[in-house]
Amino acid sequence: DIQMTQSPASLSASLGETVTIECLASEDIYSNLAWYQQKPGKSPQLLIYDASSLQDGVPSRFSGSESGTQYSLEINSLQSEDAATYFCQQHHDYPFTFGSGTKLEIK
Amino acid sequence: EVKLLESGGGLVQPGGSMRLSCAASGFTFTDFYMYWIRQPAGKAPEWLGFIRNKANGYTTEYNPSVKGRFTISRDNTQNMLYLQMNTLRAEDTATYYCARPGIGDWFAYWGQGTLVTVSS
Numbered sequence: 001d002i003q004m005t006q007s008p009a010s011l012s013a014s015l016g017e018t019v020t021i022e023c024l025a026s027e028d029i030y031s032n033l034a035w036y037q038q039k040p041g042k043s044p045q046l047l048i049y050d051a052s053s054l055q056d057g058v059p060s061r062f063s064g065s066e067s068g069t070q071y072s073l074e075i076n077s078l079q080s081e082d083a084a085t086y087f088c089q090q091h092h093d094y095p096f097t098f099g100s101g102t103k104l105e106i107k
Numbered sequence: 108e109v110k111l112l113e114s115g116g117g118l119v120q121p122g123g124s125m126r127l128s129c130a131a132s133g134f135t136f137t138d139f140y141m142y143w144i145r146q147p148a149g150k151a152p153e154w155l156g157f158i159r160n161k162a163n164g165y166t167t168e169y170n171p172s173v174k175g176r177f178t179i180s181r182d183n184t185q186n187m188l189y190l191q192m193n194t195l196r197a198e199d200t201a202t203y204y205c206a207r208p209g210i211g212d213w214f215a216y217w218g219q220g221t222l223v224t225v226s227s
Binding site: 050 | 215
């Protein structure tokens with residue numbers, strides 16, 4: 001199975017700041033990576049697919065990038081509604097696997 | 108509007124069986140692969156498997172972690188997706204989601220989930 005190592009496990013940032021969440025794949029996944037946002041009691045919502053493609057309706061302050069097997073989610077100009085847990089997911093090979101999650105707190 | 112609505116969760120004893128359902132609407136059901144994903148409380152989601160679309164013969168793929176115990180099926184006349192779970196264990200306790208992919212194997216649409224608790 002492809003392992004997705006996500007970091008940090010949690011972070012706290014202020015309104016208007018920029019944060020970066022990372023996922024390291026255990027092997028090449030050829031940009032086949034998605035990012036999801038999950039708020040308490042809700043199902044995950046797709047933010048980014050194919051490493052850097054923004055899902056329809058997602059604010060442009062969310063962006064994805066990659067460098068080798070390292071994938072990043074950047075959130076610019078943090079808003080209060082960005083408080084959530086974020087997961088990465090590789091969709092390159094079965095079984096599809098998720099990162100362990102990053103809980104983002106807004107100060 | 109795409110809608111997915113799971114049902115059938117609840118409390119089941121270890122070793123028991125349960126069938127979950129997912130009612131789909133707002134899209135041409137037979138055109139899409141359909142997925143099941145679960146998430147234990149406070150943990151990451153886990154992909155369980157999928158059933159392919161009409162063009163690909165409705166075949167299935169499973170996570171090895173549940174292969175042989177879980178079976179995914181679909182009723183294309185009713186736009187329903189099913190997950191049959193057998194020989195349930197405490198570690199199967201989770202919220203179970205059905206999901207529809209986007210153009211690729213990412214999960215563009217999720218249901219609200221149904222909670223399965225395996226306990227005596």
